[in-house]
Amino acid sequence: MSATSKRSGSRTRLEHMIQTLREEIVTGQRSAGDYIPPELSLCEQFQLSKKTVRKGLDVLVGEGLLEKVPRIGARVTAAAQPEDVVIKFGYYPKLVREIKLQQMIDAFHELHSHIRIQAIPVSHHYDKTRNIQRLQDDSLDVLTINAHDIEYFAGPDKDEDADTCPLEPLTPVDGVYPFLEQPFRRDGKLYALPFVFTPVILCYNKEHFLEKELPEPDSSWTWDDLQQAGRTLSNGVDRFGFYFHLPSGNRWPLFLLQHNVVFQTDEQGRYILNDSKVKGALSACRDLVRDPKLFPVFLSENDNDAHALFMNRKVSMILCTYDSLNDFESAPFVYDIAPVPYFREPKTLLGAIALAIHARSGKKPAAKLFLDFMLSHQNQMYLRLNTLSIPGLKRAAEWVGEGGTDNITNRPYRFHMYRDIIPTFRFSSTLQLPIDRLLQMGQELKLYWSQLEELDTILDQLEDKFATSASGG
Known part of the structure; x- marks a missing residue:
């Protein structure tokens, strides 16, 4: 196995560890005050090095889900509130047809009944001030954003504009076509995760x-x-x-x-x-x-x-x-x-639609759980098998006949x-x-x-x- 393949596999396992712990905390399987398993146990469970495990825990600390207690371990800090978590999701109306968006939301609800996705149709204006104001007025937690509209949230690729971006910097998803990330990066930070491209x-x-x-x-x-x-x-x-x-x-x-x-x-x-x-x-x-x-x-x-x-x-x-x-x-x-x-x-010309999180959202852990689901192999395969849109996840996009049934008869x-x-x-x-x-x-x-x-x-x-x-x- 090449060094590149090993790094890719390690990155995938790291993302799996982060998503697993995040889900356990957000869903209440781990309560506030509980300690997660020791680093060595996590190393064994997810087949990761100690250094990589610590990197993943730092991500969850940054999200406010964990705190590190010296010489003891990592403790859950976020108290789960299953009945109260409502994520406001601003979406392009055309996605209802092009990716069967409502079916995806329904599938997410089945997995996470304590999180409700409130879908709000939006069309962005070509004005940064108005777009940022809309984020605040509509209290959006998650939104779709395309390669055009990113200009009116993050501005051009300059430090001073990146510093005022109202979107949360995100960790890249392993397996997504790398070229899709280019328009959503500013000052070395990724502000939206590519979902589909066209x-x-x-x-x-x-x-x-x-x-x-x-x-x-x-x-x-x-x-x-x-x-x-x-x-x-x-x-x-x-x-x-x-x-x-x-x-x-x-x-x-x-x-x-x-x-x-x-x-x-x-x-x-x-x-x-x-x-x-x-x-x-x-x-x-x-x-x-x-x-x-x-x-x-x-x-x-x-x-x-x-x-x-x-x-x-x-x-x-x-x-x-x-x-x-x-x-x-x-x-x-x-x-x-x-x-x-x-x-x-x-x-x-290439178009791409990505998913972003409002930097001032008070529900970032649940919002990230929603993004985890939307970019999961399972959901991206649903997109591949039931629509004529192209998933951002390469493995799903290039599926040719194993592990599912193509439901489009006129492809x-x-x-x-x-x-x-x-x-x-x-x-x-x-x-x-x-x-x-x-x-x-x-x-x-x-x-x-x-x-x-x-x-x-x-x-x-x-x-x-x-x-x-x-x-x-």
């Missing part, structure tokens, strides 16, 4: 390709390949080759990413938007969506409209994310997925394709433009895509707006 992909109707005797999309496809195939698939009347919800913050920025755009600032700190790379990316996007033989003239309000067109066979290909596949579980036709086509090199043949395109994953932060600016940019670009304004004019105006906003004007 790259942008191409989804297509296999029957349409068969009908036109076209080869199906693969990883070699460029946007020219898509345009050529899409024109063949389209009849220009009631079926088009390609579509996506253009203003979405997880769609049009893909073209910036694939043109290697990284936004810079000048000596005055103004964002430089009127740049050749930026204009090249936006022009390429425009050429696709303004192609009348490829892209329908349809003003969608959100991604759901694009999904509806696909489900009704009105479009043959769409840009979507893995979690969107849950909308296609009952598709009346055979569909599959492929990597997003590319310009210069393959890249795609795409290439579902595990995401494993092959991991090197192409990029978070929107790669563009180095704050998400509120990026979304504002998307709204202003509607005029360009609609041919109502010149691109240079829009970019110049945005540069001025961003500068005025930054100066507080």
Whole structure:
């Protein structure tokens, strides 16, 4: 066994020890004043070194569950109050469908009847002050947070912002894909535990390709390949080759990413938007969506409209994310997925949802017990077997047939394709433009895509707006 494998196994056993002792204390199996087993007993029980056991006990001391008594041992300090523990959980409403959230909460209640999860739907604002105020006003203990919203809780990766973060630093969960942690780290601390992730992909109707005797999309496809195939698939009347919800913050920025755009600032700190790379990316996007033989003239309000067109066979290909596949579980036709086509090199946008704890929560031990459950192998396997979302836990995500039954009958043949395109994953932060600016940019670009304004004019105006906003004007 390699040194890396040994360390990984030790880390997993350490997490098991922490979770076991935490659960025993929070559930009242160990009362306040009770001493836990001696360190040597814990070493033997969990197959850990004395140093590692002490590290785990320090975690529980930090949580206020234990106190160390010199020359005697570790004593339980937190008195269990089973009947009074209510965890307020702020969640994204879409998770009810995409991960079967209520079923997960029900399963947690069965295991921990003394802890009640009060689920509160939330949608975060792109304003740090308002988000922190909401944490306090709603008294949230646990919340879902994505790779965009973390900017409005923890700020950029700078010491002064990390110090004021209202989220509790957390210990990484062994076995979670390491690349998922990147957006949730600030100043070396992890403020949320990745739960699910969802790259942008191409989804297509296999029957349409068969009908036109076209080869199906693969990883070699460029946007020219898509345009050529899409024109063949389209009849220009009631079926088009390609579509996506253009203003979405997880769609049009893909073209910036694939043109290697990284936004810079000048000596005055103004964002430089009127740049050749930026204009090249936006022009390429425009050429696709303004192609009348490829892209329908349809003003969608959100991604759901694009999904509806696909489900009704009105479009043959769409840009979507893995979690969107849950909308296609009952598709009346055979569909599959492929990597997003590319310009210069393959890249795609990656989204991730994580779980965080309010740093001022008075119920952190119970909240951490809830996070332990949500990221447990058992629960992540439930997610894998009953949804089309991708669990953050690698072992569960890559399950292929042992230890469970896949309950999704219409899973795409290439579902595990995401494993092959991991090197192409990029978070929107790669563009180095704050998400509120990026979304504002998307709204202003509607005029360009609609041919109502010149691109240079829009970019110049945005540069001025961003500068005025930054100066507080």
